[in-house]
Amino acid sequence: MMETRKPIPVSEAVMKVVDHAYALGTETVSLENSYNRILAEPVIAAHPVPPFDRSPYDGYAIISKFSAGACGEHRISFDIVDHIGAGEVSREILTGTKAVRIMTGAPLPENSDAIVMFEQAVEFDGSFTIRKPFEPLENVSLQGEDVSQGEKVIESGSLIQPGTVALLATFGYAQVEVSKQPTIGILSTGSELLDVAEKLVPGKIRNSNGPMIAAQLARMGIACKTYGLSADKLDESFEIVQQAAAETDCLITTGGVSVGDFDFLPAIYERLGAQVLFNKVAMRPGSVTTVAVADGKYLFGLSGNPSACFTGFELFVRPALLKMMGARKIYLPHTTAILSEDFTKANPFTRFIRAAYDGQNIKPAGFNKSNAVASIAKGNALIVLPGGTRGFTAGDTVDVLLLGVEEGQAEWKL
Numbered sequence: 001m002m003e004t005r006k007p008i009p010v011s012e013a014v015m016k017v018v019d020h021a022y023a024l025g026t027e028t029v030s031l032e033n034s035y036n037r038i039l040a041e042p043v044i045a046a047h048p049v050p051p052f053d054r055s056p057y058d059g060y061a062i063i064s065k066f067s068a069g070a071c072g073e074h075r076i077s078f079d080i081v082d083h084i085g086a087g088e089v090s091r092e093i094l095t096g097t098k099a100v101r102i103m104t105g106a107p108l109p110e111n112s113d114a115i116v117m118f119e120q121a122v123e124f125d126g127s128f129t130i131r132k133p134f135e136p137l138e139n140v141s142l143q144g145e146d147v148s149q150g151e152k153v154i155e156s157g158s159l160i161q162p163g164t165v166a167l168l169a170t171f172g173y174a175q176v177e178v179s180k181q182p183t184i185g186i187l188s189t190g191s192e193l194l195d196v197a198e199k200l201v202p203g204k205i206r207n208s209n210g211p212m213i214a215a216q217l218a219r220m221g222i223a224c225k226t227y228g229l230s231a232d233k234l235d236e237s238f239e240i241v242q243q244a245a246a247e248t249d250c251l252i253t254t255g256g257v258s259v260g261d262f263d264f265l266p267a268i269y270e271r272l273g274a275q276v277l278f279n280k281v282a283m284r285p286g287s288v289t290t291v292a293v294a295d296g297k298y299l300f301g302l303s304g305n306p307s308a309c310f311t312g313f314e315l316f317v318r319p320a321l322l323k324m325m326g327a328r329k330i331y332l333p334h335t336t337a338i339l340s341e342d343f344t345k346a347n348p349f350t351r352f353i354r355a356a357y358d359g360q361n362i363k364p365a366g367f368n369k370s371n372a373v374a375s376i377a378k379g380n381a382l383i384v385l386p387g388g389t390r391g392f393t394a395g396d397t398v399d400v401l402l403l404g405v406e407e408g409q410a411e412w413k414l
C-alpha cells in the first residue's frame, strides 16, 4: 500500500529546517574578497568620519565673524595667504580677514570656521571680496557628522554589500572576519535527464534544475560541487548520495521524492539512517519537498518539478544556509501588493505563485503549474495565497515574498 504523508504547515516546516542549522565558524579574508560574505564581527567606528573638519567645496576658508555686515553695497575683502588641496594641511593660523584658498576635502585651517564657495566670491590679485555675511560653520563638513567614534555602524551577521566594503575600507579593515561558507553538493536524479549539451530524444528532457540551483546558490555568493545526473536506480543513487553527503556540508538533490515507483530518495534516507524532518508540506508547488538530516548535515530533497524545486530552494535551503553562515536576515523579504489580475484557482494548500512585481502591483508570471519552467524566468517575486477554497480577484491585497534581493529580513512573517 502507498504510504500516506501528513502535510505540515509551511511556517512549521521553515522553522524545523532552520532549527537544525549549525554554525560553520569564521575565517579571515582580504577586503577585496569580502563582497557578498557575511560579516562575523560588528564594525565599530575606530575614529570619526570625517576624521577632521573639512571643506565640502572648492573656495576659501575664512573666519566667519570678519564677514559680518557684508552686502552688495559694502563688499568685504579677504587676503589669500595660503593655498591647499585635499591631502594637504595649511600651516597658517588665520587672523582677521586672512583667508586660505582651499579645495574640497581639505582640512579647515586653524581658526577658520566657514567656507566661501568660489561662486560666492570675486577674486582679484591675491584677494577676494564677498557680498554676504557667513555664519559660523557655514559650508563646513564637520568631524564625525557621518559616523561618530565608537558607534556600531554595522552589526555582525550582516551581508557585506558594496557600501559595507566602503565602510570597512574607511576604517582600515584590510582583512575582514567573515563566516565560513558551506560546501554544497547538487545531484539531479532522474533517468529521463540529459545533460544541457545533449540532443533531445524521445522521453528525455534536459536537466534544468541542477543549473538553476547552482545559479540560486551563486546569487547568494555560494559555490557548489556538481555531482551530475543520477538515473533512478536505488543502489547507484544510494552510493552517490552517500559519497556526496560525506564530501559536503549539505547535499541538494532534485527529483525522486514523491511516491512513484522510481522515487528512491525516501528509501535512500532510510538506508542512510537520516532523520526526515518532513516529507510533505501544505504548499503548492513543492508539497513533496523533503528535508532530512544525517550526521548533522542537511539533505535537501527538492522536488523534480522545476517550479517546486525553485520554490523549495528559496523557502527552505536559502534560510538554512544563511543561518549556517551566521547571517541575521535569513528570510526572503516580505511585503504586500495589489493583485492586478484574477487568480481564481482555489487550493487547500498555501500557494506560491511566481509573479512579476512592479513595486506596487503584482501578477502571475504566466503558466503557473508545478512543472512550469518559463514562469520562473519571468518572475521576480512569489505571491503567497493562503490555503482555502476561495480564489482571489484583481484589487485584492496579497502577501509577497521578494526574490533576488541582496539582503532579506530577520523574521519569518507568514
Ligand SMILES: Nc1nc2c(c(=O)[nH]1)N[C@H]1C(S)=C(S)[C@@H](COP(=O)(O)OP(=O)(O)OC[C@H]3O[C@@H](n4cnc5c(N)ncnc54)[C@H](O)[C@@H]3O)O[C@H]1N2
Pocket (backbone or CB within 6 Å): 188, 189, 190, 192, 193, 205, 206, 207, 208, 209, 210, 254, 255, 256, 257, 258, 259, 260, 263, 285, 286, 287, 288, 302, 303, 304, 305, 306, 308, 370, 371
Ligand atoms: N500519486 C501521486 N503522484 C504525485 C504526487 C503525489 O502526491 N501523488 N506528487 C506530485 C507532485 S506535487 C510533485 S511536485 C511531483 C514530484 O515528483 P518528484 O519530486 O518525485 O520528482 P520526479 O518524479 O523525479 O520528477 C517530477 C517531474 O520533474 C521533472 N524533473 C525531474 N528532475 C528534473 C530536472 N533536473 N530538470 C528538469 N525537470 C526535472 C521530471 O521529468 C518530472 O516531470 O510528483 C507528483 N506526483
Ligand code: MOO
Pocket (backbone or CB within 6 Å): 283, 284, 285, 286, 287, 288, 289, 303, 305, 307, 308, 370, 371
Ligand atoms: O510538490 Mo508539487 O510541486 O506540490 O506539484
Ligand SMILES: [Mg+2]
Pocket (backbone or CB within 6 Å): 255, 256, 257, 258, 259, 260, 262, 263, 304
Ligand atoms: Mg516522482
